[in-house]
Amino acid sequence: MYHTNGVNPYKWYPxxxxxxxxxxxxxxILKELRGDFTVFSGLAHFRSPQSAGHWGLSNLLTGCGNGGGVKFHTSVSLDQYLAPHLSGETRIQSLNLSCKSGVGALNERIVTMSYGQRGNPIPTESSPRKIFEQLFVEPTPEAKARFRHLQSRNQSILDNLRDEASQVGRKLGKRDRQKLDDYLTNVRSVEQQMQRDDQWLDAPRWQVDPATGKKMLATDRYDFDLMLELVFLALVSDTTRVITFVPMEEGGCTTELRIGIGILRRAYQRWIHGTANGLVAYQNSRES
Known part of the structure; x- marks a missing residue:
């Protein structure tokens, strides 16, 4: 889980x-649980430019040092490096959650901190309903049959793409071959996920109590509390062992806090950076 916009280190680290x-x-607030966790410090990425205060999402798990005028670039993120080694017996290899679905802009407003083997940003999901369905809703027999039909067709498409790409690759220069390799890496990722989905299609899913399921299925819009609950359910059920979660945009606010005018965003950002005037302005804007 990545805390955007920074924290006041004097109030965070012992x-x-x-x-x-x-x-x-x-x-x-965690004092009753202090025996169950460890606080690490001194893990800053010193390669990151000093002016790159809001580029942490692309740097945290890659160490690439984006920001401050540096051309945007990434490599495989730590979570994706670990996922194949930790997920052999889980339904989902990794779960990527965020306050917004997708990837976002390839700058400080990106909303994913997960990057594939060649540095390709991995899209996130923000809908509690869609996440819950993916993890815990049993597909109907009709849905399973439809899935296997589509999988067979998609496999044929992927096979054709691979054959055509191999022929084209012989005619390309070094730079274009690199781009083609990136493309084929994404194709292989899709293929591997299809195979994984097929292996787990008939395996029973972990049972969630009906009240929780009803609540999740009724919520399409991003909800911070429900996302945390989904993280807990995914881990306790061993549906996945690798999760990333971006609860807020860099330099921005959650959907709830966006309601209102621009001063609310600016005041909120000053507040979380520990500025007293920012806290007063934020409280006043919330009351108004």
Whole structure:
């Protein structure tokens, strides 16, 4: 889970090391659980430009150092490097969640922190309903038959694409071959996911209590609390072991906080950076 827009480090990190540290202000709510987690510090990416305050999503799990005038570039992210090794017995190899579905812009407003083997950004999902259906809703017999029919057709399409790409590749220069390799990597990823879906199609899904299911299926719009609940359900059911979650855009706000005028966004950003005037302005804008 990535906390956008930064935190006030003096309220986040303990001043001392060891088990007996004084709980900092921003972690005080977790004091009853302090024996169950460890706080790490000193993990900043020093390659990231000092002026790149809102480029963390493309840097956190890749260490690529985007921002500050650097041409946007990525490599495989840590979660995607680990996913194939951790997901052998899970339905979903990795789950990528965000406040907005898709990828976003390839700059500081990107909404994914997951990148494939060749640095291709992996789209996220923001709808609790769609995520819940993917993880826990049993498909009907008709849906299974339709899936297998489409899978057979899609496999033929992928086979044709691979054959054509192989023929075209012999005529390309080095740079264009690299682009073609990136394309074929994405094709292979689609193929692997299709095979995984087929292997798990008839396996029973973890049962979620009806009240929770009803709540999830009734919510299409991004909801922070429901997303956290889905993260918990996905892990406790061992449906996946690798999850990334971007709860808010860089330099922006959640859908709830976007209601209103621009001053709300600016005040909110100053507030989370620990500016007293920002907190007052944010509270006033919320009240109005």
């Amino acid at each position: 001043a001392a090391v060891g088990r007996d540290y004084v709980m900092p202000e921003n972690l005080a």
